[in-house]
Amino acid sequence: MLFSWIFISCFLQIPILLCSYRSSECLVKMNYRLKEKGNVVIIGLFPAFAVYPLNKTTDWSMLKFNKEVMIEFKLRNYQCILAMRFAIEEINSNPYLLPNTSLGFEINNVPHGQRHTLIKLFSSLSGSNYDIPNYISASESNSAAVLTGPSWIISEIIGTLLDLYKFPQLTFGPFDSLLSEQRRFTSLYQVAPKDTSLTHGIVSLILHFHWIWVGLFIIDDDKGAQTLSDLRSEMDKNGVCTAFVEMISVIRGSFLTKSWKNDVQILESSSNVIIIYGDSDSLLSLIVNIKQKLLTWKVWILISQWDVSKFDDYFMIDSLHGALIFSHHREEIPNFTDFMQKSSPSKYPEDTYLHVLWHIFFNCSFVQKDCKIVHNCLPNASLGFLPGNIFDMAMSEESYNVYNAMYAVAHSLHEMILNQVQFQSHENGKKLILFPWQLHPFLRKTQLINQDGTNMVLHHKSKSHVEYDIVNFWNFPKGLGLNVKVGTFSSNAPKGQKLSISSNMIQWATGSTEIPRSVCSESCHPGFRKTHQEGKTACCFDCTPCPENEISNETDMGQCMKCPETHYANPEKIHCLQKTVTFLAYDDTLGKTLCFMSLGFSSLTAAVLGVFLKNRDTPIVKANNSTLSYTLLVTLTLCFLCPLLFIGHPSTATCVLQQNIFGLLFTVALSTVLAKTITVVIAFKITAPGRVRRWLLISRAPNFIIPLCTLLQIFLSGIWLTTSPPFIDKDAHSEHGHIIIICNKGSAIAFHCTLGYLGALALGSYFMAFLSRNLPDTFNEAKFLAFSMLVFCSVWVTFLPVYHSTKGKIMVAMEVFSILASNASLLVIIFAPKCYIILLRPERNSLCYIRDKTHARSKKTFLTPSFCASEIKQHC
Structure with missing residues (x-):
């Protein structure tokens, strides 16, 4: 199968090689002037072929066609000649359009160079074969308009001259803003619609396929610069980037481009989509370079002014296969394809071009004298036999514009004749005189309707709706040359519906089976x-x-x-x-543990209180100020229950009570310990009993320390609650995936002041107990008080850095644990020895034991018996 395609591709290329020097000489010598008589003649100037010297220094007047020249056939432009002939024949056969008036035509080839172009124009205007400037023969010339194109250069050269005579000129090439300048070209009309939305259409196509990395080849002229500006603006708005921009220079007034060296960046660029803006004449050298490099993996986005026959080479793979071309939308012209298929040298023997084509492609023999074919022709030969890459049977955009231009002139002539008939009806028998300048008011009408019902706008100051067909170029195997419509772009459609494209119909570049990607960097995935x-x-x-x-x-x-x-x-x-809302709940393992510890220690403290109450008359209970002991035990019982405020879902009430109840209860506990230590110091530091110290001891003045310290703590809490009380807060950062409901301390200064105040009470108690730790007494608890305060301070000193380094539930648990640990230190260290004696060594909790112990100590310390008796009495 592969070899079959290769054979067919090679066969389709053969006709290109058959061009003879004889055919070139015929076209040049015959000068290619095609005429058909009519009451009104339309002049057409077409670049049907061009002759170039192989050596740039050769004198044109001394050229020898078999050795020194190269002829370039422009079959796409010849289709425009056929379109003009077809339109005029169709108009002449219409009895309702231009009755009693026949249209004729005069077609000339526009040779290379400005001088020869003007010579052709003078010859046509003068109505003779002589090129006489400023001379028009009224008897021989009945020209109404001049048709030029497709290059804007030809139209500009001719338009400058025709504007002097107010001679109507219609150009069928692509719309050019230079030619629309009313001050310079008052008699020129552009048939092609203005490309007001071409750049929008190109960018819409790019975005549809997610191509955001695009290269640009733009013709280096005013129109190209404007297009580049519009393209970049539209691309920037839609996030499309340019991989490179290459401006291709063209020699003004010539069909030859400057020497263009293929830039390395086109090969190395990661961009797989390249936009080319310009006509085939201007960018000929660029396309030749692209084809020679066989860049078959690129997607080319082109405009419709392309003559694919220019780009034939001897490669079996075409680099432009799969290109996407933007072409102005046009309706199908009925019978035009049949007209081209029936066009032959036998039907139009005066058309030298047809004779040359038959000689080149169908091996017909020439008559030496007049370059007419006579025999050895392929039977029933037709232009339809030619491969698509040589001659496309589908009507091109330029041919469509030529067709519309003919109808524009015909309608204008029709209305002009009707207008003259109305004013000259009384002069029967007098011939109507038509002057070309009289056509302008009718050509300037906003709309003209051609044969297929399409509205044409020749006055480009009015805005017109532009619609584009998106054509996919199929040229595999080489020579197929099909332009397949795959989509449309309508600037007038609703947003989101402007572009319509059938991606499944598109054939991509050779070797690509899916939509190519064109990005500078691969897409970033979610995340x-x-x-x-x-x-x-x-x-x-x-x-x-x-x-x-x-x-x-x-x-x-x-x-x-x-x-x-x-x-x-x-x-x-x-x-x-969604984060899970959490807090130190009773259901948590940590919450349960702390809850059980709190209740357990509270119950244990209550049990110790019960033991002390039961044994309130024993010496060991009385020896250490039973009232203070009861107060301390009750306070510790409540302190052990205080952690329950920290467990469970926080509320405003619990947040306010947590720190304030904790501070108040601990103040009572520590002030009670401070009162006990001061009592011990006062009792055992009286070596010479005085009235004041004895009064302090008997009146139990140290007990007033508790309400004084508690009132100060209440004052601090009042300030805290007034200025910045605790409140419910959410901690969304401490634990991943969780929102922890906690109590915010409100004022961090007030919280630390509370801790500092408790620390001061603990240090004071420790200092007083430390002073009395070695005083002699049977039940002296100074050592236990000092040690308990040491442990208490150690717990809270350790608590502070750990508390500030943790977050969420752990922070709350640390505070609860510190409360329980500090309470437990007071309970265990102070009351465990007493409970041990009360419960396990009751014999030591008696007056006799105390008397014997005191007597032994009095001898050792040389105290008087009277003081020992008073001490026993005091303690008993």
């Missing part, structure tokens, strides 16, 4: 964000994972979205998940 590469365009970027708690749920996101505080990012950083 990543784009990071711009310094010094490069916005389309060149790196993909960076989203930061913590941020997501990107779309492709190619420039910034990650931060999840709300109530949500957290999943591991893939694609979705925000």
Whole structure:
């Protein structure tokens, strides 16, 4: 199968090689002037072929056609000649359009060079074969308009001259803003619609296929510069970047381009989509270079002014296969294809071009004298036999414009004749005189309707609706040359419906089976964000994972979205998940443990209180100020229950009570310990009993320390609650995926002042107990008080750094644990020895034991018996 395609491709290329020097000489010598008589003649100037010297220094007047010249056939332009003939024949056969008036035509080839172009025009205007400037023969010339194109250069050269005579000129080439200048070209009309939305259509196509990395080849002239500006503006608005921009220079006034060296960047560029703006004459050298490099993996986006026959080469693979071409939408002209198929040298023997084509492609023999074919022709030969890459039977955009131009002139003539008939009806029998300048008011009408019902706008100050066909160029195997319509772009359609394209119909470049990609950097998947590469365009970027708690749920996101505080990012950083609301609950293992510890220690303290109450008359209970002991035990019982305020769902009430109840109860406990230590110091430091110290001891003045210290703590709490009380807060950051409901301390200064105040009481108690730790007494608890205060201070000194380094539930648990540990130190160290004696060594808790112990100590310390008796009495 592959060899079959290769054979067919090679066969289709054979006719290109058969051009003889004889055919070139015939076209040049015959000068190619095609005429058909009529009441009104339309002059057509077409670049049907061009002759170039092989050596640039050769004198044109001394050329020898078999050795020194090269002829370039422009079959796409010859189709325009056929379209003009077809339109005039159709108009002449219409009895309702131009009755009693026949249209004729005079067609001349526009040779190379400005001088020869003007010579052809003078010859046609003078109505003779002589090129006489400023001479028009009224008897021989009945020209009404001149048709020029497709190059704007030809139209500009001729238009400058015709404007002097106010002679109507219609150009069928692509619309050019230079030719629309009313001050310079008052008699020129452009049939082609203005490309008001071409750049929008191209960018819409690029965005449809997600191509954001595009190269540009633009013709280097005013129109190309304007198109480049419009393209860049439209691309920037839609996030499309240019991989490179190459401006192709063209020699003004010539069909030859400057020497263009293929830029390395077109091969090395990662862009697989390249836009080419310009006509085939101007960019001939560029396309030749592209074809020679066999860049078959690129997607070319072109405009419709292309003559594919120019680009034939001897490669079996075409680099332009799969190109997408923007062409102005046009309706199918009935019978035009049949007309071209029936066009032959036998039907139009005066058309030298047809004789030359039959000689080249169908091996017909020439008569030496007049370059007419006579025999050895392929039977029933037709232009339809030619491969599509040589001659396309489908009507081109320029041919469609020629067809419309003929109808524009015909309608204008029709209305002009009717207008003259109305004013000259009384002069019967007098011949109507038509002057070309009289056509202008009718040509300037807003709309003219051609044969197929299409509205044409020749006055380009009015806005017209432009619609484009998107054509896919199929040229595999080489020579197929099909232009297949795959979509449309309508600037007047609703937003989102302007572009309509059938992707499944598109044949991509050779070797591609799916839609090509054209990006500078591969897309960033969800979970990543784009990071711009310094010094490069916005389309060149790196993909960076989203930061913590941020997501990107779309492709190619420039910034990650931060999840709300109530949500957290999943591991893939694609979705925000709802955080679980949590707190130090009773159901948690940690909450249960602390709860059981709190209740257990509270029950234990209550049991110790019960033991002391039961044994309140024993010496060991009385020896250490039983009232203070009861107060301390009751306070510790409540202190052990205080952690229950920290467990469970926080509320405003619990948040306010937590710290204030904790501070108040601990103040009572520590002030009670301080009172006990002061009592011990006062009792055992009286070596010479005085009235004041004895009064302090007997009146139990140290007990007033408790209300005084408690009132100060109440004052501090009042300030705290007034200025910045605790409140319910949410901690959404401490634990991943959770929102922890906690109590905010409100004023951190007030909280630390409370801790500092408790610390001062603890240090004071420790200092007083430390002073009396070695005083002699049977039940002296100074050592236990000092040690308990030492442990108490150690717990809270350790608590502070740990508390500030933890968050959430652990922080609350640390505070609860510190409360329980500090309370337990007071309970165990102070009351455990007493309970041991009361419960396990009751014999030591008696007056006799105390008397014997005191007597032994009095001898050892040389105290008087009277003091010992008073001490016993005091303690008993």
